[in-house]
Amino acid sequence: MRRLLFSLLLLAAVLCGCSQEQKYVIGFYNVENLFDTSDDPLKDDDEFLPEGRNHWTQDKYEEKLGNIAHVIRAMKDENGAFHTLLGVAEVENRKVLEDLVAQEEIASAGYGIVHHEGPDGRGIDVALLYRPDQFELLESESIPYTFEGTEVQVSLSPEEQQAFRTRDILMVRGLLDGEQFAVYVAHLPSRSGGKGGDLRSVGAEIIYRHSEEMMEKYPGIKIVVMGDMNDNPTDESMKVWLHAEGDIAGVISQEVYFSPFEEMFKDGYGSLSYRGEWNIYDLILVNYSLAAAPDGGLKICETADGYYGYVFKRPFLTQQDGKYKGTPFRSFSYGEFIGGYSDHYPTYVVIK
Template sequence: METVYYIAWWNLENLLDVEDAPRPEWRTRKIGRYLQGWNEQVLDRKISNLASVLAEMNNGTGPDIAGVCEVENERLLSLLTEKLAPTGRTYAYVHHASFDKRGIDIAFLYDKDLFNVPQDLIFTVRLHKRSATRDLLQAEFHTRRGNSLIIIANHWPSRTGGQYESEPFRIMAAETLSYWLYQIAEKRGNDQPVLVMGDFNDEPFNRSITDYALSTANIRQIRNAKKDHNGIFTPYLLNLLWNEMADGKGTLLYQGKWSLLDQIMVNRAIVLNKGFTVLSAGVYDHPDLISNRHAPMAFGAPGKTTKDKNGNPKEILGRYWPKGYSDHLPVVVLLKEN
């Protein structure tokens, strides 16, 4: 019987702890008004909504692995895994506290009955752009059959200040990612399967992705990659979401236009079916996640909206919508274990 793994990535849109949670003063100042009104009731609603989507994935059984970003701390990951208990799975998580100014971190949720994740094989790197910014998070997942799958989760610097003005920071992240891929091949060999996922804040055709992360839609280019003097193939990545972009799909709607900022890529080993084979990949655009304005159903925050005559935050789509989820759509991939 084939073993197929359902792997997802999702930007959870500012999954923050409650307003009076312990956090550094500098972080409280940076998050600012967004925290106003974030109480346990609002937090529980947000987490319940997110968990309901994750639980619906994979034909109602939940993902085998989910990479997530914009999570403030480990407590929230624990609450999220508790909400996933109805799936019947035993989820664990991998988390690293970053020095991002807003404290929004990357993490993995995974079914620990399917995978072993050695703690000594978890790596992070702190990226700098005059001050600390978002990290890359790498973990190694060992299957029951003994196969190894390395996954690198990314949340690259945002476009704040302008797409082109901020582009050098994403190029830094891309160069770091490509260096990691080369190092993995040096230490593990060219046949080590690696999957890359994340919110790259750039699209598949942008320079950071194509010229520096070496991501492409050209399978022939990857198959025909050349070895260098160390016997390592050029660390090309196959971007699995190009077809979705060609079909006009995206994960974030900005100024009425879809952008495919969340992507999944695989290295040459997986392209050559070493250990794993890609069966399919795409945007998880379930109708419940999209509003009648054809935009992702963002949750927002009480601090982003005005108050009614009773002093309660108004429920406004795009600012504070308790029936919402995230301003990003998830992306998913099915991997068959060979």
């Protein structure tokens, strides 16, 4: 019996790829409109001012900060450690990030911030929070969203392409446990009006091409792509233009990305709900070097239920009654602050 138990434990360790070694949590969270209360004349932030449509006061801002920090702390309590890397979307500026990481519940993580001001019309950006005690920052780049050289059939006219503005894509390179990592954080164009599939495909194409250059420049580099893609893992942007594969056994070269949330989506999991349907737009993908670790070192780990990703869905993050019962407990409803967290659940993966 002891021998059988030992064999089962050994098998579990092999499945995860590493047994008792140090684990690192890498995640993404769309924090839903994290704006400060100050007017920025260069941004369309009027609705997030005390006299604006949302009556965005200092008290509401501080409550929002505390809520997001509480979510990050809750994930820490579940995993036994704060995220090593946490990508975030819908943040107004560096100040809101500084205020967030200073919150009492998460200040002990000592998060560093990587953020570049972008050209988005709403004034929202993406950013990366990282633990300097685990991740050594080497460089970062704000990659412009451009139609130049795209092979995607785009519906916009040349004039419309020239005028189009959306979030830049953030790339961060650094060392994690002595290994080269590149992390991309994206918030691809929205589905407003049911459109934009071609625009999201362009964004995925930009990420893929840039990551190809990184893999050529730094052979063996481990790459993480994360963000609010505004597409599901089975959509064209991910499958065709980011070359994503939902079966880890099918990731056999650097040309293919492993998409941990594809099987979860097919099985009914979701990170946000729209008109009664669950979607996983909050995606994390990894390249062959991190999916298979052919040269050893860190690799993505399988969960206890056979997946490779986690959707952090907890009762306190979920609407408990009313029309939207069972969906993410959001911060805003019809322009009113209702004291929730976000209209998205966080997602994350674990590597060892």
